[in-house]
Amino acid sequence: MTTTEEKWEKLLQIKTDGRDDTIADEYHYPYEPTPYSVLERLADSGYIRKGDRVLDYGCGKGRVDFFLAHTAGAETVGIEYDERIYKSALLNKSTARDGANTEFILARAEEYEVPHNITGCYFFNPFSAEILHGVMAKITQSYYEAPRRIYLFFYYPSDEYVSYLMTSDAPEFVEEISCNDLFPAKDTRERILIFCLP
DSSP, X not given: OOHHHHHHHHHHTOOOOSOBOTTOOSSBOOBOOOOHHHHHHHHHTSSSOTTOEEEEETOTTSHHHHHHHHHXXXXXXXXXXXXXXXXXXXXXXXXXXXXGGXXXXXXXXXXXXXXXXXXXXXXXXXXOHHHHHHHHHHHHHHHHXXXXXXXXXXXXXXXXXXXXXXXXXXXXXXXXXXOGGGSSSOOTTOEEEEEEEO
């Protein structure tokens, strides 16, 4: 772990580092936490604020949830399908500095009914584009049942994600936040794409 990673883990009183591909397959990708430097950039963007309720798809051990609860004052809901990793999120919640503003749910993303108070959704390439289609249908359904602005944040999006999002009628493209300068290797996927259901 880098110094930034260690600093945030200590401050938030959680343990979320490491990669886990124990039950990964062609539809569900390995657990890998979003780098804290990327989360800092997202928090500084101003799109997530106190009073927002953010849904974190493929939340893993809960890093995004605890970070946004602490830095933005948002309430967060993490969705995880791997029961073993979900239990790690619950363990982190028991020690976390901002655990009271986080909730974790064991569920398959494409089956989860999106609550009507969700105002943001975060994705770090957690699953295949096929599953994303089902997830977007659930988000859109929730939006039409209770119209409100919902921001969609896609970190390190795959080409399949980008192609689907750019040709879909539902979400509107808002902005791209480059994260390329945060890492030594120049990778065009190091970015956060922001879409919105207005």
